[in-house]
Amino acid sequence: MAMPSADSWGSSPTSPIGFEGYEKRLEITFSDAPVFVDPCGCGLRALTREQIDSFLDLARCTIVSQLSNKEFDSYVLSESSLFVYPHKVVLKTCGTTKLLLSIPRILELAAELSLPVLSVKYSRGMFIFPGAQPSPHRSFSEEVSVLNSFFGGLKSGGNAYVIGDAFKPRKKWHVYYATEEPEQPMVTLEMCMTGLDVKKAAVFFKNSAIGGCSSAKEMTKLSGISDIIPEMEICDFEFDPCGYSMNGICGPAASTIHVTPEECFSYASYEAMNFNPSCLVYSDVIRRVLAGFCPSDFSVAVTIFGGHGFAKSWAKGADVASYMCDDFVEQELPGGGLLMYQSFTAVAPGCMSPRSTMEIDGWSSDGTETAEKSDEMCIGWDVQKKGVMKDADA
Ligand SMILES: C[S@+](CC[C@H](N)C(=O)[O-])C[C@H]1O[C@@H](n2cnc3c(N)ncnc32)[C@H](O)[C@@H]1O
Numbered sequence: 001m002a003m004p005s006a007d008s009w010g011s012s013p014t015s016p017i018g019f020e021g022y023e024k025r026l027e028i029t030f031s032d033a034p035v036f037v038d039p040c041g042c043g044l045r046a047l048t049r050e051q052i053d054s055f056l057d058l059a060r061c062t063i064v065s066q067l068s069n070k071e072f073d074s075y076v077l078s079e080s081s082l083f084v085y086p087h088k089v090v091l092k093t094c095g096t097t098k099l100l101l102s103i104p105r106i107l108e109l110a111a112e113l114s115l116p117v118l119s120v121k122y123s124r125g126m127f128i129f130p131g132a133q134p135s136p137h138r139s140f141s142e143e144v145s146v147l148n149s150f151f152g153g154l155k156s157g158g159n160a161y162v163i164g165d166a167f168k169p170r171k172k173w174h175v176y177y178a179t180e181e182p183e184q185p186m187v188t189l190e191m192c193m194t195g196l197d198v199k200k201a202a203v204f205f206k207n208s209a210i211g212g213c214s215s216a217k218e219m220t221k222l223s224g225i226s227d228i229i230p231e232m233e234i235c236d237f238e239f240d241p242c243g244y245s246m247n248g249i250c251g252p253a254a255s256t257i258h259v260t261p262e263e264c265f266s267y268a269s270y271e272a273m274n275f276n277p278s279c280l281v282y283s284d285v286i287r288r289v290l291a292g293f294c295p296s297d298f299s300v301a302v303t304i305f306g307g308h309g310f311a312k313s314w315a316k317g318a319d320v321a322s323y324m325c326d327d328f329v330e331q332e333l334p335g336g337g338l339l340m341y342q343s344f345t346a347v348a349p350g351c352m353s354p355r356s357t358m359e360i361d362g363w364s365s366d367g368t369e370t371a372e373k374s375d376e377m378c379i380g381w382d383v384q385k386k387g388v389m390k391d392a393d394a
Contacts, residue, residue, distance in 0.1 A: 044088070058105055060097045060098050063075045063076070074235065079093045126174075155181065156178050160176045163329050164341065183335060185306025188303045189270070196294065205241060219238060220246060229248065229272065299344070303338070315340070
């Protein structure tokens with residue numbers, strides 16, 4: 001696929017103060033279209049590239065690469081990622097993008113496909129450079145009023161939450177949620193890391209003298225990203241002179257990582273969604289992510305639909321070696337959803353021991369139970385091996 005030149009990308013890579021790594025994330029879920037309108041059930045996957053570009057333009061970002069399988073389409077963007085399922089669109093953008101401006105166009109395209117809105121979730125952390133955000137992202141209340149204008153009429157009404165310790169303003173988590181009815185079971189992990197270890201971050205500088213890589217593939221391997229969920233087929237992209245993004249796909253499960261390695265405002269995010277929670281152990285996934293970045297601080301937000309029994313290890317708070325949990329909030333969402341938010345600070349400078357990610361016969365080094373061996377892990381709903389995923393029907 002042809003790559004756009006850097007000049008044609010949405011917003012400039014860095015402002016005079018720095019690049020805003022913290023993403024804004026919008027997830028809109030739709031109900032079925034009438035069968036006579038969409039007999040094949042393609043839903044949003046029937047959108048053309050031109051139609052997708054039309055809402056990304058409004059958010060101020062562009063597609064740099066694509067990876068698809070039978071279940072959904074994933075796109076790496078100039079600023080983060082887009083996932084298009086038949087009934088769900090997940091758009092995640094960073095920098096000074098205007099994510100919420102894409103909503104009317106997305107809803108217009110969905111209406112053309114006769115897809116009624118079922119629910120919406122918007123989330124983000126605390127921007128590193130809040131003053132650099134343009135309208136309508138200058139404050140959470142501004143964002144909420146935009147979201148309410150489109151989704152406030154859903155049965156639950158619009159529900160906005162600012163989660164986290166009032167004495168730690170940099171660690172606040174913002175969520176907006178509205179729904180017409182209870183959602184299908186699903187677990188989503190959103191992890192945000194700051195203060196990346198300098199040596200770990202060096203991997204994401206292209207051709208730097210201090211241990212950088214020449215390609216995105218090399219960054220994926222050297223950082224350990226390829227080992228987080230080994231079944232994922234990965235589409236990765238390196239920015240020049242630094243920065244990295246990737247999407248991983250496996251059946252209906254998706255993961256995505258975005259790295260801003262510049263020391264003064266370093267940031268990395270990890271997300272996984274739509275996986276089978278019985279087949280991945282929450283604390284193991286977190287440890288494998290941390291091993292690649294060794295951040296000084298991180299937060300995790302786990303959104304659960306389907307209840308504790310469905311979510312298995314994902315419904316319990318994480319306990320992470322070498323880090324102190326300084327905030328733990330459980331927030332119920334309308335329609336039976338649950339949001340679990342935790343923030344952590346490293347207890348000692350330097351990196352976590354790589355040993356803490358080791359697993360022996362289904363048990364991690366701290367004695368907690370792990371999922372089946374990775375080559376048998378069924379992270380998607382259908383038990384499929386990585387090789388089977390290759391028949392991407394882009
Ligand atoms: C888009 S990537 C990853 C975004 C992700 N949300 C994050 O910051 O974690 C951002 C990194 O790429 C760098 N970068 C280089 N050229 C860029 C461009 N044209 N657009 C966006 N980022 C660029 C930024 O300086 C930053 O280090």
